[in-house]
Amino acid sequence: xxxxxxxxxxxxxxxxxxxxxxxxxxxxxxxxxxxxxxxxxxxxxxxxxxxxxxxxxxxxxxxxxxxxxxxxxxxxxxxxxxxxxxxxxxxxxxxxxxxxxxxxxxxxxxxxxxxxxxxxxxxxxxxxxxxxxxxxxxxxxxxxxxxxxxxxxxxxxxxxxxxxxxxxxxxxxxxxxxxxxxxxxxxxxxxxxxxxxxxxxxxxxxxxxxxxxxxxxxxxxxxxxxxxxxxxxxxxxxxxxxxxxxxxxxxxxxxxxxxxxxxxxxxxxxxxxxxxxxxxxxxxxxxxxxxxxxxxxxxxxxxxxxxxxxxxxxxxxxxxxxxxxxxxxxxxxxxxxxxxxxxxxxxxxxxxxxxxxxxxxxxxxxxxxxxxxxxxxxxxxxxxxxxxxxxxxxxxxxxxxxxxxxxxxxxxxxxxxxxxxxxxxxxxxxxxxxxxxxxxxxxxxxxxxxxxxxxxxxxxxxxxxxxxxxxxxxxxxxxxxxxxxxxxxxxxxxxxxxxxxxxxxxxxxxxxxxxxxxxxxxxxxxxxxxxxxxxxxxxxxxxxxxxxxxxxxxxxxxxxxxxxxxxxxxxxxxxxxxxxxxxxxxxxxxxxxxxxxxxxxxxxxxxxxxxxxxxxxxxxxxxxxxxxxxxxxxxxxxxxxxxxxxxxxxxxxxxxxxxxxxxxxxxxxxxxxxxxxxxxxxxxxxxxxxxxxxxxxxxxxxxxxxxxxxxxxxxxxxxxxxxxxxxxxxxxxxxxxxxxxxxxxxxxxxxxxxxxxxxxxxxxxxxxxxxxxxxxxxxxxxxxxxxxxxxxxxxxxxxxxxxxxxxxxxxxxxxxxxxxxxxxxxxxxxxxxx
Numbered sequence: 143x144x145x146x147x148x149x150x151x152x153x154x155x156x157x158x159x160x161x162x163x164x165x166x167x168x169x170x171x172x173x174x175x176x177x178x179x180x181x182x183x184x185x186x187x188x189x190x191x192x193x194x195x196x197x198x199x200x201x202x203x204x205x206x207x208x209x210x211x212x213x214x215x216x217x218x219x220x221x222x223x224x225x226x227x228x229x230x231x232x233x234x235x236x237x238x239x240x241x242x243x244x245x246x247x248x249x250x251x252x253x254x255x256x257x258x259x260x261x262x263x264x265x266x267x268x269x270x271x272x273x274x275x276x277x278x279x280x281x282x283x284x285x286x287x288x289x290x291x292x293x294x295x296x297x298x299x300x301x302x303x304x305x306x307x308x309x310x311x312x313x314x315x316x317x318x319x320x321x322x323x324x325x326x327x328x329x330x331x332x333x334x335x336x337x338x339x340x341x342x343x344x345x346x347x348x349x350x351x352x353x354x355x356x357x358x359x360x361x362x363x364x365x366x367x368x369x370x371x372x373x374x375x376x377x378x379x380x381x382x383x384x385x386x387x388x389x390x391x392x393x394x395x396x397x398x399x400x401x402x403x404x405x406x407x408x409x410x411x412x413x414x415x416x417x418x419x420x421x422x423x424x425x426x427x428x429x430x431x432x433x434x435x436x437x438x439x440x441x442x443x444x445x446x447x448x449x450x451x452x453x454x455x456x457x458x459x460x461x462x463x464x465x466x467x468x469x470x471x472x473x474x475x476x477x478x479x480x481x482x483x484x485x486x487x488x489x490x491x492x493x494x495x496x497x498x499x500x501x502x503x504x505x506x507x508x509x510x511x512x513x514x515x516x517x518x519x520x521x522x523x524x525x526x527x528x529x530x531x532x533x534x535x536x537x538x539x540x541x542x543x544x545x546x547x548x549x550x551x552x553x554x555x556x557x558x559x560x561x562x563x564x565x566x567x568x569x570x571x572x573x574x575x576x577x578x579x580x581x582x583x584x585x586x587x588x589x590x591x592x593x594x595x596x597x598x599x600x601x602x603x604x605x606x607x608x609x610x611x612x613x614x615x616x617x618x619x620x621x622x623x624x625x626x627x628x629x630x631x632x633x634x635x636x637x638x639x640x641x642x643x644x645x646x647x648x649x650x651x652x653x654x655x656x657x658x659x660x661x662x663x664x665x666x667x668x669x670x671x672x673x674x675x676x677x678x679x680x681x682x683x684x685x686x687x688x689x690x691x692x693x694x695x696x697x698x699x700x701x702x703x704x705x706x707x708x709x710x711x712x713x714x715x716x717x718x719x720x721x722x723x724x725x726x727x728x729x730x731x732x733x734x735x736x737x738x739x740x741x742x743x744x745x746x747x748x749x750x751x752x753x754x755x756x757x758x759x760x761x762x763x764x765x766x767x768x769x770x771x772x773x774x775x776x777x778x779x780x781x782x783x784x785x786x787x788x789x790x791x792x793x794x795x796x797x798x799x800x801x802x803x804x805x806x807x808x809x810x811x812x813x814x815x816x817x818x819x820x821x822x823x824x825x826x827x828x829x830x831x832x833x834x835x836x837x838x839x840x841x842x843x844x845x846x847x848x849x850x851x852x853x854x855x856x857x858x859x860x861x862x863x864x865x866x867x868x869x870x871x872x873x874x875x876x877x878x879x880x881x882x883x884x885x886x887x888x889x890x891x892x893x894x895x896x897x898x899x900x901x902x903x904x905x906x907x908x909x910x911x912x913x914x915x916x917x918x919x920x921x922x923x924x925x926x927x928x929x930x931x932x933x934x935x936x937x938x939x940x941x942x943x944x945x946x947x948x949x950x951x952x953x954x955x956x957x958x959x960x961x962x963x964x965x966x967x968x969x970x971x972x973x974x975x976x
Contacts, residue, residue: 152288160280164313167959168272168395170246171472176239178226178476180217187224187458187473188214190621196461205893210461212620217458217473232478234371234626238397239476242318242367242386246271269393269953274317280310296337303330314403315396319386321403324356341422346415353410357443359385359403367398368448375612375628376485379405379444387449387626390858392471392847393952399448406443412436425508429518432501439527439596442491445604446611450857451480451626454618454848455951456893462619464850464893466951479621481848484639484857487631488609493531494599496557498524504569516571522591523565526557527599533608533715534558534599537642537706537732544687544730546640546708548607554645554709558602562649565591582660584672592650595682598733601641606633606725607718613639613728615697618852619893622696633714634722637698639729639857640706647735648680666753671746678739683771684783685790688730689854692894697854698728706730729856731783736790737771739797758808765801770794772901779906779945780843781861786853786896795901796841803837831915839909840945841902844888847949851896863897864888864950871904879958882907882946890951907943911936911963926976932968939966 172183180187192215203209219225248271284306291299306327313320333347361367367386368377376387383405386398418431456462457479459469474481504518534549536558550556567589574583604611610631616622629636658672690700698704707724714720743765750758771793772782784793814826846862849855869887876883883904891897914934922928944960 147291147293150290155285158280158282162278163275164278166274167270168274168316169269169393170243170272170395171239173245175472178228178231180224180470180473181222183470185470186460186468187217187470188460188468189217190214190457190479193462193620205463207461207463207465210463212462214460226473226476231476234373235476235478237371238389243397244272244317248273270959276313276317278310278312280308283307297335299334301332315400318360319399319403320360322358326354328352343420344417346417349414351412355406355408357404357406358382359399359405361385362405373449373626375487375630376447376449378447378487379489383444383447385448387451389451389453389475391453391475392455394472401445404443404445406441408441411438427506429504432499434499435497437496439494440492442489445490446484446486449485450483452482452848452857454481456481456619457621459619464890466890478626480623481618482615482857483623484611484613485628486604486609486611490603490609491532492529492603494527494529496525496527512575512577514573518569520567520569521565522567523561523563524593525561526555526559527596528556534602535605535607536602536645538645538709544703544706546706548712551713552709552711559643559645559647565649567591580662584658587655590652590654592652598643605640606638607714610636611639612636613857615728615849615854617695618848618850631719633718633720634725637726637728640727641731643733644735650680650682650735653677667748667750669748674743674745676741680735681737681739682733682735682773683737685732685734686729686783686787686854686856687732688727689787692851692853692896694852694894697852698726701854703727703730729854731856737769739769741765741767755811755813758806760806763803767797767799768794769797779840779948780902781845781859783856783859783861785861785863793901795903799841799902801838806832806834808832827919829917833913836910837908839906841905842945842948843901844899844904844950845948846890846897846951850891850893852894862891863899865891865898879943881956882958883956885956888950906945909942909962910940911942912938926974929973929975931971935967936963936965
């Protein structure tokens, strides 16, 4: 009978049940402070309603504590200074503090950071006074089914289906404001490789991937805190979106539900077809291929639907100055005086579609027995995301004055931007063997296009006319926002922010080049010394084109474009109330492809193939990474927007710059000690592994909490940098958790000015980690084996410090109380193979 081939099956299932107690240090108000009594808080507070002009002010001199422009009266009640009268406390703040904020349970715990982010941003003497211990829970199940078939003619095919389910709870912020998540990932692939002739093989595949994600808050469908606080004009979305506003109070841990606890549901689906043709022709090894992908992305999410509020010290300072010694943001919170607020009317939802394709040709040409030239060309096309159901809007800046258009109307593209159609990416490589020296030299160059961040289109869901991001920002020292309520959204009268992307954005790409030399040492070990360089061009940056220059007074009248308008003949959705197509706009965040990055690295690799029971890979890299703008969603410890939008060159500085990094991974299988049968049985089939990593720290930007320059910002960002005083950053007694840097090296800038510190000019702690593994195998049958494994993560229980608090106008500036990696963890497992 003809041979029909063979079929192979593989089935896998894995389960994980994870419960871990997370200890977080927070700052919460004392019972006295909640009642408005700051007499024991070590701070003097002043009544903003008593602000009067200083009759002795000299306008020819700079404004300062000795020459203030304004003066205020100190708060006092029943003869006790620094106490706010009870009738001045707002109902919303009292409910939030008394019902949803815990009281201190510990004292003197040092400064607190959440990896450099402002979980504690400048309290008084009671900083870091609450130890929060809650459990994160994770239930994870995943499995795979694969069927392979080898045909008699040499063809092969396989089908694989994988599914993973993840459900759990993650504590965030203060107790009561964590996040539940429920995610389901599925992936199916069908592939076929066909042997056309001995020199020509074609491989084709189709695949479908789907990711369903759901996030909810602890209050969802249980507790409508927005309504309980009595805040009007926000809280959209129904019971699934219930929760609390997000209050960031300078000097205290944020209160309420943050962005990570945003109710959201998304269904991402990618359908892909791919084909590759391999052709061996003499000295040429050619490869041709292409792929097509269809992306389907429906989603809804209630971002900022419950309101966001920021409170700073300025309103209750003595002289309406950034003096650093008077004022309390908690007093501003109790008085109901936010420095900035943002709410959102409407439900941001979308149903996006996109397709992208690529094709390439590549050839490895063996010029001589010692020289190989590899060259190729790749083409990529990515269509803009198009919403098939909902209205999206963007800006046209071609006339010099921003005009708003709705995608698909008046000749504008439905995807809000024009696609790049000339994305050709060349690749070139050369390998040369230097036989007399025993060396192999490599040279390579490549160009790689970066797909547009799909979240860029998510930003467009937060624009009028479909959604109203209602924003207000006060002078940081003279309050102008007197209510937590938001107005009814009316296009033409409601002040909104706006996010835009370039209509004709240049393609983002990376150029990469490298050179290396390899040397064989013995039969199993290779040493490689090399250089790697890369440059990023036309990368995305955030440019706030409607910010004002630093100065006193309301920002809105000082903006370059206090109002903008929709283009003529715009058709608005029927459910939008329109009084005028011209409307007041606050922040305009233009995501433009105008930034650049630089990366240079030298490295040494030592590799040993498995021989005599030992294999290892060791690497040391010395690198420098720069960029002239932070990424809009920067993972670094800095603001994602520039400090001065009229001086973008000042944004150049270190990027994700890890200067030194060493990594070693090794596996050793010792020979059995065969002195007798017993020792042989005890010592055979053991295997040990070691993974060691050490690196220098990440850079961070020393900043100021709040928009003390009063120039405008994205709500929630803190782009103003500190001033450099001239003192050394690292002195004797620094580089500790209590005092990582010399806090005297930086100071808060004067009111209505930018800071002088550079971006990412200070480096945080480095990291060291050692993981160990020990494995023993046992034969339990002819074709079955049992494996017992013990693994030790951070085996030395080394403390890797997190990033210091970077906000100079905080009590915990420069201190660290959170670790970057967990302590020692021991995992025991077993496996049966048959």
